[in-house]
Amino acid sequence: MMDIETIDPEELRDAAARMLGDMVERRAPYDPGKSADRAGLYGAMVEQGWLLLTVPAEMDGLGQSFVALAPIYEELGKAISPVVLAPSLAALELLAFNPGDALTELAAGIAGGEARVAVADQGSVSVAGGTLSGALTGVLADESATHLLLLGADGQAWIADLSAASVIAQDSWDRSRILHDIVLDGVAAQAALAAPDQAATGRVRAHCDLAIAWDNAGGHARILDETLDYLRTRKQFDRAIGSFQALKHRAADHKVDLEVARGAARNATRAFAAGAADAVTVAAQARLVTETAYRAMAEDAVQLHGGIGFTWEHDCHLFLKRAILNELLYGRAGERRDRIAPAVLAKMAQGRA
Amino acid sequence: MSEEPDLEALRREVREWIPKNVPANWRERQAGDNIEGFLECQREWLAKLVEAGYATPHWEHEWPGGGRSLPEQVVIFEEMARGDAPRMSLFFVSLYHAAMTLQECGSQAQKEKYLPGILRGDVWVQGFSEPGAGSDLASLKTRAVLDGDHYVVNGQKIWSTLGHFADHCLLLVRTDPDAKKQAGITFLLMDMKTPGIDVRPIKQITGDEEFAEMFLDNVRIPVANRVGEENKGWGVAQVTLSSERGLTLVELVERLYGSLWRLLEAATKGGFAAEALDVEDRRRIVDITARVEALRAMVGEAMVRKAAGNEQLGDASILKLAYARILRDFCELGMKLEGIGSQRFENFVLGAGYETSNWMFDFMNSYQWNIAGGSNEIQRNIVSERMLELPRG
The missing domain is CATH 1.10.287 (Helix Hairpins)
Structure with a gap:
């Protein structure tokens, strides 16, 4: 195997921050007469090579681990990016297992920027004779998603071409993200894996969890910063309101929670990149820690900004809506806790030496 | 890694x-x-x-x-x-606070006199806080007046860990009542057998007596026992306070991580199977476990930064606050999981740390961490003013 050079994640972060700073106008989806240039942004991401980062070297990719993606996901969260990359990049995780031809082909499309994926759990979709039938709701995907990756509970995964399905973009409260209702009526599907593999599908879910965890951490950091700016400059009773202990201590608590959240995300990223046995559990846990912290921050930002934070004109609600949507993606928080509880309890029991 | x-x-x-x-x-x-x-x-x-x-x-x-x-x-x-x-409850102040202060700021004679004794088991305490000087330590009032080659000390100290077993004390006294508060403080080494010292243990909400107060009545301390110059004691005290370099948290967080199984034990004490755990309780366990693991990762990273000289302002406060919250939540969850059983008094173990499976004791004891070594409120001031650059009040 050829030598793979590790790309410095901080360089990727700087490049991502610059590009997103130039291209993302976060209010565009909210302001009359404007809309986000999603196609342009996606094209720029492809051009920057982000879709190639975790493609294996033998498929002409850059062979990087999730460590390279983490800063990009974090910057996407800071910018409240209107483009979602995670489902497509998560699909690439399956390449490390026993991919079928359909997956290899899809991966080439993802790397080239032509294919964009929506990931969903099977739910009530039925599989018969190589076709999928049923309805999915609230599926996160880019507006021009081309493929569906459907994850079964038993380690099966299917790829379906969305052009054969009814895909309707729904208006979301969070206008930076687009949720879709998808109706499949006997849509042809191919197995993504040569054999069902729970480890493989678990890794796709964990990738999504971790991407959301970093999105949370990024959004949390940005809205904390902007709230601090307000606390430093807004004056009442002839003094900056940030000098009031009741407010500054709240800010300190949000900072502590942010640092714990980042710690969780970094820890999970290392475990995921190293292929640790508990990586899937740790990724789900990192998402839980970050989402709780982000939502508390985004909620309190509205309050700390007072009346202006309650207006459409101000940006507080952009973060609040993103934080709440992030918390509800891919299953309710309680269900996600229940899913990993057996693994968590088993690990705890081992500690009783 | x-x-x-x-x-x-x-x-x-x-x-x-x-x-x-x-x-x-x-x-x-x-x-x-x-x-x-x-x-x-x-x-x-x-x-x-x-x-x-x-x-x-x-x-x-x-x-x-x-x-x-x-x-x-x-x-x-x-x-x-x-x-x-x-x-190392009984000897931690000796091995870290006393020894590091002596090594960094003590005279050759002081090092030779005291360091070997620490290895033989001399117990040192800190005589810093006073009833009127807690978070505002620099406002301390215990007075020392020079009389020949001795200082004569009068005043009261409090929260001296295991002071009732101490052989020596790291003592902060006021030598110049007219100077700005930090500028009038001197650092002395006090032999606890000197006449005029009355040590009384403080009974805490747990019933344990881990701390003590000390009443000083015309206690004569040789000038040779001064560390650093007169009125320059505040700087020496900063060395004392930073002597453990975050290692306490390394140990405490590792112990917390290693004690996660105790939650399971608490929940199954009455003979319940883990599978029979209430859904909400299982979810709480998932959350606290996630936070403890995150904290453990943070402490590890912070120590790497410290070793490389890249420590950032406020790092220590963030970790202390995070640990305080997570520890309290951990103890509270254990108590609730054990249920009414946690309310039966059981003898506690001295110096075992915060995780003894004596859940009511652990829960009450965890308040200690929220107050000692700079209360949560002081840490929030540090984070918000020095790290987040919010204006001072």
Whole structure:
């Protein structure tokens, strides 16, 4: 195997921050007469090579681990990016297992920027004779998603071409993200894996969890910063309101929670990149820690900004809506806790030496 | 994460050493109504650690096991926690606060006089806080007046850890009442056998007597026992307060991580199976576990930064606040999981840390961390003013 050079994640972060700073106008989806240039942004991401980062070297990719993606996901969260990359990049995780031809082909499309994926759990979709039938709701995907990756509970995964399905973009409260209702009526599907593999599908879910965890951490950091700016400059009773202990201590608590959240995300990223046995559990846990912290921050930002934070004109609600949507993606928080509880309890029991 | 080979070797060495040397039945011997057992056990443990060089890895080269790097010290603390060895409760101030102050700021004569005694088990306490000087430490009022070659000291000190067993005290006194508060403070070493010292243990909400107050009535302390110059004691005190370099948290967080199973034990004490756990309780366990693991990762990263000299302003406050919250939540969850059983009084173990499975005791004891060593409120001031650059009030 050829030598793979590790790309410095901080360089990727700087490049991502610059590009997103130039291209993302976060209010565009909210302001009359404007809309986000999603196609342009996606094209720029492809051009920057982000879709190639975790493609294996033998498929002409850059062979990087999730460590390279983490800063990009974090910057996407800071910018409240209107483009979602995670489902497509998560699909690439399956390449490390026993991919079928359909997956290899899809991966080439993802790397080239032509294919964009929506990931969903099977739910009530039925599989018969190589076709999928049923309805999915609230599926996160880019507006021009081309493929569906459907994850079964038993380690099966299917790829379906969305052009054969009814895909309707729904208006979301969070206008930076687009949720879709998808109706499949006997849509042809191919197995993504040569054999069902729970480890493989678990890794796709964990990738999504971790991407959301970093999105949370990024959004949390940005809205904390902007709230601090307000606390430093807004004056009442002839003094900056940030000098009031009741407010500054709240800010300190949000900072502590942010640092714990980042710690969780970094820890999970290392475990995921190293292929640790508990990586899937740790990724789900990192998402839980970050989402709780982000939502508390985004909620309190509205309050700390007072009346202006309650207006459409101000940006507080952009973060609040993103934080709440992030918390509800891919299953309710309680269900996600229940899913990993057996693994968590088993690990705890081992500690009783 | 893979580790440097020499760190890995040290880790193996300590890991093998602990089970052979930890005082047998230390939990029983350190039980709350058996002070003698606690003292004896701690002394036995210190002697073992000194012999192996694990008590003083942070001291200078010429001392047993001295001259170890910070990452090596971290390994020793981690392994002590993992091996469920007793904490160094009785000697921690001696080995860290006293020794580091002497090594960095003491005279040659002071080092020669006091450092060997620390290895033999002299107990030191801190005489910093006063009833009127807690968070605002620099407002301390205990007065020292020069009389020939002695200072005559009058005043009251409080929250001296295990002060009732102490041989020596690191004492902050006011020598110039007219100077700005930090500028009138002097640092003295006080022999606890000097006439005029009255030490009274403080009974805490747990019933334990871990702290003491000290009443000083015309206590004569030789000028030779002054550390640094007169009225320059505040700077010396900063050295004392930063002497443990975050190692306490390394140990405490490792112990917390190693105690997660105790939640399961609490929940299943009445003979319940883990599978029968209430859904909400299972979810709470998932959350607290996630936060403890995150905290553990943070502490590890912070120590790497510290070793590389990249420590950031406020790092220590963030960690202290995070640990305080998570520890309290952990103890509270254990108490609730055990249910009414947690309310039956059971004797506690001295110096066992915050996780003893005596859940009501642990829960109440966890408040200590929220107050001692700079209260949560002071830490929030540090984070918000120095790190987040919010204006001072």
